[in-house]
Amino acid sequence: MPKKNMICPECGGKFQSEASMDWHGFLHTECPFCQKTSKYPLEQGQKMAYSFMLVFTFITFVVPLYHGAWKYAISALWGLFFVASKLDESYRIEKKQEEAVRKAYMNREREGEEENLVPKGQD
Ligand SMILES: [Zn+2]
Numbered sequence: 001m002p003k004k005n006m007i008c009p010e011c012g013g014k015f016q017s018e019a020s021m022d023w024h025g026f027l028h029t030e031c032p033f034c035q036k037t038s039k040y041p042l043e044q045g046q047k048m049a050y051s052f053m054l055v056f057t058f059i060t061f062v063v064p065l066y067h068g069a070w071k072y073a074i075s076a077l078w079g080l081f082f083v084a085s086k087l088d089e090s091y092r093i094e095k096k097q098e099e100a101v102r103k104a105y106m107n108r109e110r111e112g113e114e115e116n117l118v119p120k121g122q123d
Pocket of ligand 1: 008009010011012013031032033034035036
């Protein structure tokens with residue numbers, strides 16, 4: 001597997017990793033900065049595949065419903081929920097990453113300021 005650019009959703013650290021993928025298409029890898037193993041968002045192609053599945057499951061839900069085939073509609077509804085929850089999960093991880101990056105950036109800014117206020121190695 002080629003190395004991928006990752007952003008840790010816990011600490012906002014950026015690194016490259018050969019992540020392993022679970023059967024839902026999510027990558028899992030350990031962050032070299034905080035040593036936490038996290039789930040990573042879906043990639044663009046996977047998101048497109050899930051979006052396509054969302055449309056497809058929606059059709060398989062609506063069509064039987066229209067024909068009054070409740071059993072089929074209900075089983076399709078589970079698929080619809082599943083696909084939607086995966087897209088939602090990916091979206092949430094992305095939000096968490098953004099937050100972590102922003103926090104990491106703010107910490108760096110603060111540390112930089114402290115360095116300027118209290119120069120090291122000077123009495
Ligand atoms: Zn991390």
